[in-house]
Amino acid sequence: MQSFDIVIVGGGMVGLTAALAICKQTPLKIAIIDSQPLNPIGAAPHLRVSAINDASKQLFTNLGVWADITNIRAQAYTNMHVWDKDGFGHVDFDLTDLPNSASNDDCLGTIIENDVIRNALYQTAQIHDNITLIKQTLTSIGVGESEVFLSFTEHTPIIAKLVIGADGANSWVRKQLDMAMTFRDYDHHAVVASVECSQGHQNTAWQVFLNAGPLAFLPLYQKNTCSIVWSLPPEEAMRVKTLSAAEFNKEITAASDGKLGQVSLQSERVSFPLTMRIAREFVKDRVILIGDAAHTIHPLAGQGVNLGLVDASALAQTLAATVFAGKELNDSKLLGHFSRWRKSDATDMIAAMESIKQGFSLQQVLPKFVRGMGMSLINNISPLKQILIKQAMGQTADLPELSKVKDPL
Numbered sequence: 001m002q003s004f005d006i007v008i009v010g011g012g013m014v015g016l017t018a019a020l021a022i023c024k025q026t027p028l029k030i031a032i033i034d035s036q037p038l039n040p041i042g043a044a045p046h047l048r049v050s051a052i053n054d055a056s057k058q059l060f061t062n063l064g065v066w067a068d069i070t071n072i073r074a075q076a077y078t079n080m081h082v083w084d085k086d087g088f089g090h091v092d093f094d095l096t097d098l099p100n101s102a103s104n105d106d107c108l109g110t111i112i113e114n115d116v117i118r119n120a121l122y123q124t125a126q127i128h129d130n131i132t133l134i135k136q137t138l139t140s141i142g143v144g145e146s147e148v149f150l151s152f153t154e155h156t157p158i159i160a161k162l163v164i165g166a167d168g169a170n171s172w173v174r175k176q177l178d179m180a181m182t183f184r185d186y187d188h189h190a191v192v193a194s195v196e197c198s199q200g201h202q203n204t205a206w207q208v209f210l211n212a213g214p215l216a217f218l219p220l221y222q223k224n225t226c227s228i229v230w231s232l233p234p235e236e237a238m239r240v241k242t243l244s245a246a247e248f249n250k251e252i253t254a255a256s257d258g259k260l261g262q263v264s265l266q267s268e269r270v271s272f273p274l275t276m277r278i279a280r281e282f283v284k285d286r287v288i289l290i291g292d293a294a295h296t297i298h299p300l301a302g303q304g305v306n307l308g309l310v311d312a313s314a315l316a317q318t319l320a321a322t323v324f325a326g327k328e329l330n331d332s333k334l335l336g337h338f339s340r341w342r343k344s345d346a347t348d349m350i351a352a353m354e355s356i357k358q359g360f361s362l363q364q365v366l367p368k369f370v371r372g373m374g375m376s377l378i379n380n381i382s383p384l385k386q387i388l389i390k391q392a393m394g395q396t397a398d399l400p401e402l403s404k405v406k407d408p409l
Helices: 013-025 054-062 066-072 114-126 172-176 234-242 245-255 304-324 332-363 368-380 382-393
Strands: 002-009 030-033 049-052 075-077 079-084 090-094 109-113 131-134 138-143 148-152 158-165 181-197 204-209 214-219 225-232 263-265 270-279 287-289
Touching: 002 013, 013 030, 013 054, 013 114, 013 131, 013 304, 049 054, 049 114, 049 304, 054 066, 054 304, 066 114, 075 214, 109 114, 114 131, 138 172, 158 172, 172 287, 181 234, 225 234, 234 270, 245 263, 270 332, 287 332, 304 332
Parallel strands: 002 030, 002 158, 030 131, 079 204, 158 287
Antiparallel strands: 049 109, 075 109, 079 090, 138 148, 148 158, 181 225, 181 263, 181 270, 204 214, 214 225
């Protein structure tokens, strides 16, 4: 029977990042369990993308994978344009709003396909001496006094000192351990697709607030291509998905006020429900939840994956402090600190998304003039804009430097 220090269930972006971050700081032996194959990177962009902020970029750089990611393909954006469809209000963010952003490498964020990130991380994990990749399906997990026992459909059972659940919003690990969740349906579905914009994306992330919900255009590696995320009530999402291509093109061009020119569908349209979730406990016995297994938020500000990546880095920091202090990996004091730290950050982000959502709901009943004045005030108050930009870039995130081991207490 194989024995590992840590088993990570889930080989997505967050799980792979956690493995590499832990190995960067400790000699721990890790197994990653994931039966999902890698999606090959073809010429057409993949539908699911992430807005990687500056903090996550620094994390990937410290892990030695940022160059691998960008060598595949990525698109930095230096501007954001947000406006109210039914009013005159708008907010523009760009690097000139930050006094010390002079580097040619500076950007507000980088749009990258999830599969591109996963491929780069996977290739690095595959050649790491302390990481074993197990492409099997788990059938059971049992937590004992000193070890966790994991069984598979075909693979020989394994044991570990800790298990990390990084297996997504519908986490199998979380359900097996009966870890309770608090959740609320946002009553919206996200419609995602790739579109071509005749005037190009101009290295800008665009977002328009419509009566039905926000529509975002995220710039992709081709100058005329964007990934869209359109948040709509379920019945509206279904209607938009089933429009003919010509009808869809006409509707989305009108929705964006023609600011990107003629918009043309370039892919299939898929949708998924939007739900707020947060685990009531991130740590139970010898099991730890990170990423979407622990929390999901509205994609309005594009911070979901960045929040999960902070989880991965924070856990690596916590485990490194545990190892070098000579303590057991399931040390209740250190893991308790980790749980409070990450749950606090997730709760703050959920509250922020709720405030934005409620503000958007309120603006439907406010006069256009009042709504426009509110956005104009934000656009013209430099200190406030700087705070919002830094938050979007992740510059306020409490990320550890992976080259150093710090006691999180």
